[in-house]
Amino acid sequence: MATATPYQQLEQEFRRLHAFRGVLALLRWDAAVTMPRGSADVRGDQLAALQIECHTLLVSPRISRLLDRADANARALADWQSANLREMRRLQDHAIATPPSLVARIAKAVARAEVRWREAREQNDFGVLAPQLEEVVKLARSKAELLAQRFGLDPWDALADEFTPGLLSRDIDAIFGQLSQRLPELVTEAIELQAHKPAATIDGRFSASRQRGLCLDVMKALGFPFDRGRFDESDHPFTEGVPGDIRVTAKFRLKEPLQGLLGALHETGQALYDLGxxxxxxxxxxxxxxxxxxxxxxxxxxxxxxGRSRAFVTWLRPLLETHYGAAGAEWSDENLYRHLNRVARGPNRMDADELTYQTHIGLRYELERRMFSGDLAVRDLRAAWNDLSADRLGLVPVSDVEGCLQDIHWALGSFGHFPSYGVGAVIAGQLWEAIREDHPGVEAEIAAGQFSGLLAWLRERVHSMGAKLGVPQLVQHATDRPLSAAPFLRYLERKYITEN
Amino acid sequence: MATATPYQQLEQEFRRLHAFRGVLALLRWDAAVTMPRGSADVRGDQLAALQIECHTLLVSPRISRLLDRADANARALADWQSANLREMRRLQDHAIATPPSLVARIAKAVARAEVRWREAREQNDFGVLAPQLEEVVKLARSKAELLAQRFGLDPWDALADEFTPGLLSRDIDAIFGQLSQRLPELVTEAIELQAHKPAATIDGRFSASRQRGLCLDVMKALGFPFDRGRFDESDHPFTEGVPGDIRVTAKFRLKEPLQGLLGALHETGQALYDLGxxxxxxxxxxxxxxxxxxxxxxxxxxxxxxGRSRAFVTWLRPLLETHYGAAGAEWSDENLYRHLNRVARGPNRMDADELTYQTHIGLRYELERRMFSGDLAVRDLRAAWNDLSADRLGLVPVSDVEGCLQDIHWALGSFGHFPSYGVGAVIAGQLWEAIREDHPGVEAEIAAGQFSGLLAWLRERVHSMGAKLGVPQLVQHATDRPLSAAPFLRYLERKYITEN
Known part of the structure; x- marks a missing residue:
């Protein structure tokens, strides 16, 4: 038997790392869905031990040696192998910058903060979370400074790069700049136009089990593999796991027949990406x-x-009848479409329409940068949130749960994460424009509950590329055009103004 | 800061190992309770990777070196530390005998066999499991032979020692010898006596949610900590986890109002041990x-x-009324007591009374030894099971699910495990005799739903000793008498004959 090459040995080591990451995913899923609340400390120790293990593996002298030896023979590698080697090196570079003791402290602080966030929401009091969040921010900043030193970046950029490789704050600022030239007016115009087309309110109580049944039917039509995945409820919807065991969650509210489904669509989109x-x-x-x-x-x-297109509504309506017994004018295609696409300046990111959504992201981006730079003390976050909310959205949240306790991200130590929501919407707009050009029948298919054409395009152009290309290169590859906010703005303009 | 001693460094390493073992426990719990069926391969890879990690840690030259250095300074250790060092050494000795490649192969084979066992039960066909079980037996035998070489034991003994340290097959044979002198007759006599005291059948349908509600009340009274533990359903009841996150499962059958509860009591007993x-x-x-x-x-x-005493029934009856709306003569204390203590030769171990239970264990012990020695081919297990069942219990199972597919143990690779059920009953009998002597009010307390006296005794005499003593020494410590089947037989004699 021939000896394994350095590159092959690296593949073997990273296979082990992949197994551990799958385990970490399960530990997090369990912590949010099934774990007893009092077990957070035990879980924190387990997460810390396993994260240290991953870290130790990544930064080991053996991996460094193998990377150097594989680099020396890089010409023998096929292009996917080269890209794999580049990603291995990138992961090690990130890991080496953060010492194991800090990794462990972050893991423990985050496990506690997650529990505090839940308690703070129950008590509707940001003060319950603040001290622990302060600890998380402090530790995240320590990590960012170490990364920044290694990569010669601004500390916040160094964190953001870990989440969205190839996109730095200058790219993000450019995209947000394109958006800000048109969006604020577009919101005002859309609201004015919609004032002439009111949506009848949809009343009623929709039990979690009915909402779940609806989600299951929609997810089945989209091809979610229930024999290799789960669908559960949690405080905040998320997708966790690995291809082969993908777990999606939703949150159902009794008086909201569609929000839970839209959240499930959101998470299913990510799950289908992972599966492709x-x-x-x-x-x-x-x-x-x-x-x-x-x-x-x-x-x-x-x-x-x-999920908010006329085509999708056409297909969805009979399902609403099946699961909710929906009847009456408020359940008509036209009213559902109006209901789903209502533009309004509200307090919640998760409930926001696709126009004001960008405002919510901008608010978080700004507060995060200020909190991160030390310009804003964590204990003052509630006041700053409420002030900025008044300025941008024209409203002050009526409670912390509706305000600064909305999202779990910061408690989880995820800094540099929020802007990717805004950029993600922009990319989605660009992909959609390309899909409609390449596959003009896509909307008719969706109206018939056929999603295979859409998914085949996404699999071929996006999913199957894995991490081979950087974000801007991947968008270029998928659409044959450079990353730009213009297609997203064209989509919004058509939907909310021209075809309103 | 003083440098850590070799012993202190060992404690640090085993703390890490403990975290990984807690993670393994969660992976197993999830596989049985929440995991999608098609994810078994992914889970197998995860379990294998983590088990190899534990194995690698245990057998590392660093641990060997630290163990040698700690041994050299053993006189400086307190007695618990000495016992801890002895247990560390014992774990390493066991681990070194089994190479990582074999550990990985066993983990994968077992993950697949667990899924096959479930499928075989659904199809009521042992043939679905047989090929995979053959693989598991083959691998378990390879492991046993390696352990046997290292410890100079018979291969089966070498496996059994891993599960019940300090008890070898000669001890087990001695205990089973004591039992066999009296039990077969005792079964016959009890059945004859009970023929004069029939139990009225308890009809009705008892939903899983009602049975669950009853179990929750009983577990609360016993002090199960629901803020640091869970109670779920699975195909086969089990307890998994670590103190701080203990998870118990039960299996409910619609027409059986008490079997699910008794299973939950069984698992709660183990959970309370872990918590103590x-x-x-x-x-x-x-x-x-x-x-x-x-x-x-x-x-x-x-x-x-x-759980089957007159005292417990006195306390339980009102709870049955609350959860089942139980009324009528068949729910009287006397009839419930008769119902719970019915002696009958039936096909199922899990449903067996405490007299015929030992027959079920004996049957498995014998088949396992024969299968393990190669005397019985795995594919012939069904026939051998049915023959032996006819001989010992006077009946042939009507199906594989009622017969050789009853238990998951062999599919999980647990050989040397079954005899510990029989020995466990014998120890329970000896502990119960000692408790009644030390704490004569215990039955009156149980009748009032007070379990703290019983638990305090068990905590002090058994639980709090951890793994400090071997099994026979621990029983001696707890009861001031050597391990013997005599107290168990006295208990059975009194219950089924004298006080019948």
């Missing part, structure tokens, strides 16, 4: 998703663009 | 339970001795 990743690279770095902005593009394409 | 382990040693080898026979003694004490 290149099978032969599933346990290697190059076989992973291309970061948060890309994940979000897949989520928002389903939730915002497809 | 010495808190300061929770993450160290000496702080773990003293193996399967001891676990089983705690389970059977609750399920068989306490």
């Amino acid at each position: 990743l290149p099978a032969e690279w599933v346990d290697q770095p190059v076989g992973q998703d291309r970061g948060m902005a890309l994940e979000e593009s897949q989520s928002l394409l389903l939730e915002m663009i497809v | 382990l010495p808190a300061e040693w929770v993450d160290q080898p000496v702080g773990q339970d003293r193996g399967m026979a001891l676990e089983e003694s705690q389970s059977l004490l609750l399920e068989m001795i306490v």
Whole structure:
């Protein structure tokens, strides 16, 4: 038997790392869905031990040696192998910058903060979370500074790069700049136009089990594999797991017949992305998703663009009748469409329409940068949130749960994450424009409950590329055009103004 | 800061191992309770990767070196530390005998066999499981032979020692010898006596949610900590987890109002044992339970001795009224007591009374030894099971599910496990005799729903000893008498003959 090459040995090591990451995913899923609340400390120790293990593996002298030896023979590698080697090196570079003791402290602080966030929401009091969040921010900043030193970046950029490789704050600022030239007016115009087309309110109580039944039917039509995945409830919807065991959650509210479904569509978009990743690279770095902005593009394409289209409503309506016994004028295609696409300046990101959504992201981006730079003390977050909310959205949240306790991200130590939601929407807009050009029948198919054409395009152009290309290159590859906010703005303009 | 001693460094390493073992416990719980069926291969890879990690840690030259250096300074250690060091050494000795490649092959084979076992039960066909079980037996035998070489034991003994340290097959044979002198006749006599005291059948349909509600009330009274533990359903009841996150499962059958509860009592007994382990040693080898026979003694004490006593029935009856709306003569204390203690030769171990239970264990013990020695081919297990069942129990199972597919143990690769059920019952009998002597009010307390006296005794004499003593020494410590089947036989004699 021939000896394994350095590159082959690296694949073997990263296969082990992939297994551990799958385990970490399960530990997190369990913590949010099934774990007893009092077990957070035990879970924190387990997460910390396993994260240290991953870290130790990544930064080991053996991996460094193998990377150097594989680099020296890089010409012998095929292009996917080269990209895999590049991603291995990238992961190690990130890991080496953060010492194991800090990794462990972050893991423990985050496990506690997650529990505090839940308690704070129950008590509707940001003060319950604040001290623990302060600890998380402090530790995240320490990490960012170490990364920044290694990569010669601004600390916040260094964190953001870990989530969305290839996109730095200058790219993000450019995209947000394009958006800000048109969006604020577009919101005002859309609201004015919609004032002439009111949507009848949809009353009633919709039990979690009915909402779940509806979601299951929609997810089945989209091809979610229930023999290799789960669908559960949690405080905040999320997708966790690995291809082969993908777990999606939703949150159902009794008086909201559609919000839970839209959340499930969002998460299913991410799950389908994960499931479409290149099978032969599933346990290697190059076989992973291309970061948060890309994940979000897949989520928002389903939730915002497809899930709120006239075509989708045409298909969905009979299902609403089946699960909710929906009858009456308020359940007509036209009223449902109006209802789903209502533009309004509200307090919640998760409930926001696709126009004001960008305002919510901008607010978080700004507060995060200020909190991160030390310009805003964590204990003052509630006041700053409420002030900025008044300025941008014209409203002050009536409670912390409706305000600064909306999202779990910061409690989880996810800084640099929020902007990827905005960029994700922009990418989704660009992908959608390309799909409609390449596959003009896509909307007719959706109206008939056929999603295979849409998914085949996404699999071929986006999912199957894994982490082979950077974010801007991947968008260029998928659409044959450079990444730009213009297609997204064209989509919004057509939907909310021209075809309103 | 003083440098850590070799012993202190060992504690640190075993703390990490404890975290990984807690993660393995969660992976197993999830596989049985929440995991999608098609994800078994992914889970197998995860279990294998983590088990290899534990194995690699245990057998590392660093641990060997630290063990040698700690041994050289053993006089400086307190007695719990000495016992901990002895248990560390014992774990390493066991681990070194089994190479990582074999550990990985066993983990994967077992993950597949678990799925096959479920499928075989659904199809009521042992043939579905047989090929995979053959693979598991083959691998278990390879492991046993390696252990046997290292410890100079018979291969089966070498496996059994891993589960019940300090008890070898000669001890097991001696205990079973004591039992066999009296039990077969005792069964016949009990059945004859009970023929004069028939139990009225308890009809009705008892939904899983009602049965669950009853179990929750009983578990609360017993002190099960629901803020640091869970109670779920699975195909086969089990307890999994670590103190701080203990998870118990039950199986409910619609027409059986009490079997699910008794299973839950069984598992709660083990969970309370785990929760009573010495808190300061929770993450160290000496702080773990003293193996399967001891676990089983705690389970059977609750399920068989306490849970089927007149005292317990007195307390339980009003709860049955609350949860089942139970009314009528068949729900009287006397009839419930008769119902719970019916002696009958039936096909199922899980449903067996405490007299014929030993027959079920004997049958498995014999078949396992024959299968293990190669004397019985795995594909012939069904026929051998049915023959032996006819001989010992006077009946042939009507189906594989009622016969050789009853238990998951062999599919999980657990050989040397079954005898510990029989020994566990014997230990439970000896503990119960000692408790009644030390604490004569115990039955009156149980009748009033007060379990704290019973639990305090068990905590002090058994649970808090962790793995400090071997099984026979622990029983001697708890009861001031050597391990013997005599107290168990006295208990049975009194219950089924004298006080019948």
